[in-house]
Amino acid sequence: MSKILTLSAGIALLSLLGSGLADAGTRPKTTDQPRLTSTSVTLPTDYEVEYPAGPEVQAMNDNCRACHSPSMVLVQPPLSQADWGKIVHKMIDVYKAPIDPADLPKIMTYLGALPPTAPAPTR
């Protein structure tokens, strides 16, 4: 037990010395000289998630799932057809979403038929 304690104290002392040397002449001394190592993660996806049933839902599933989650559409506040039109045209004109022109009126039909959002529950 005491041997383990001594050993860890020694390691702690060594790392203190090490950080002191590494930071010599610089400021502020808040952390050890950082080391950045290669990093890799796996992000969750939801490519399989489809839009809820509605008129022309296939056009939504075909065009509006590759770049972003369906939730981005489904959590929006109630929007007018004009507002939805601006958003869809921004996707096409600015973000260059490859939307089939024949699908555009179908997309607008689906968005126009989205149910008005239920009022907030009182928890």
Next chain:
Amino acid sequence: MIHRDTPESTPRLSRRALLRSAAAGAGMVAFPGWAQAVADLGLPGKLPTRPMTTAFPGKGPMILQRVRPPLLETPLEVFDKGVITPNDRFYVRWHWGFPESVDADAFRLTVGGHVERPIAFTLDQLIREFEPIDYVAVNQCSGNSRGLFQPNVSGAEWAHGAMGNARWRGVRLRDLLDRAGVKVGAIDVRFGGLDEAMTPEAPKFLKSLALDHARDGEVMVAYQMNGEPLPLLNGFPLRLVVPGWYSTYWVKMLSQIEVLDRKDDNFWMAKAYRVPSTPFGHIAPGTKDYPSEPISRMVPRSLVTNLREGQRVKPGMLTVAGIAMGGDCGVAKVEVSTDGGASWQAAMLGKDEGPYSFRRFEARITAPTSGALAVSTRCTNTKGLAQPLEMNWNPGGYMRAGVETVHLIAGDA
């Protein structure tokens, strides 16, 4: 022209995954298959609930706003635990896809454009060859709290958790620019990261600062956040830190710095992230043809974090505590009102962690025997700017900073 990285792992537009079999689960319609614990954000006039998620690497429980590209919100209770936001609870916001792997040895930060000596820095060079600097600063999304805007505004429907406060460590942007030697005639400095638009023709996410701002000695290229490498979701390995300015300028996975001999007119400066040229970016809903400018400095805010909207509280002494920020300077005072702003009492301020940090505040009020109790807080910054009593509004849903009020119910249950 700066080198454009095109990492293979960046998820470009692809339909391969769309061909997978549908597996939408029951539960919340907006997030099929993601419904577990649910957060009620109290968003008015729209879906108020979101799933909580622990599915993102390096992140604890977060409010799921969007899976792809990720939008993860920090729950309010995290801000009640301390002024520093832990890395694993720090909010996440991406416009485009980004690589899931970064090779630390192969990574380069390029400085080019209108400079004498274009340079490609290794991470090791940045850490060893430049004096480190270190400070605490709030990072807040331009659209933080957009979901609370009335009238409604479309976009990422955040509650108050698209912000965080961390101790950043890195090198001065000025030192990197000086090493490259900025040429006479430079106007703007433009920043880009490893993220790539979903289609090659779409505008890469690029943001710019005026040269004098970029060289102010405070703007930082950060390689650490709260004493650790940045989480990949928050921009590993390097992130621009622009203290006092909205997060849209804090370019993540920073890989290219380009000095321009002209004003940057790229989409993300000229068209997106613009606010009315008015105090707090405020205009009356429906206003047409107003002058606008790129969003820039943050403004003061304060939020109660120890009490929730609709909470029942006991009659008598009640502690009101929360966090405040000055915006682009320190917090001078925080005041509390329980009469709709007719009268105010000063709150005590917690430890000062620097002008760009959150500051804790705490006050004691008396809850009535029964009935409604509305608690409002107002921060005034060290430049004398105070949160407006009337909530600010603009069509982008940016810069929300009016006095916030939490509505409580007093009385023994």
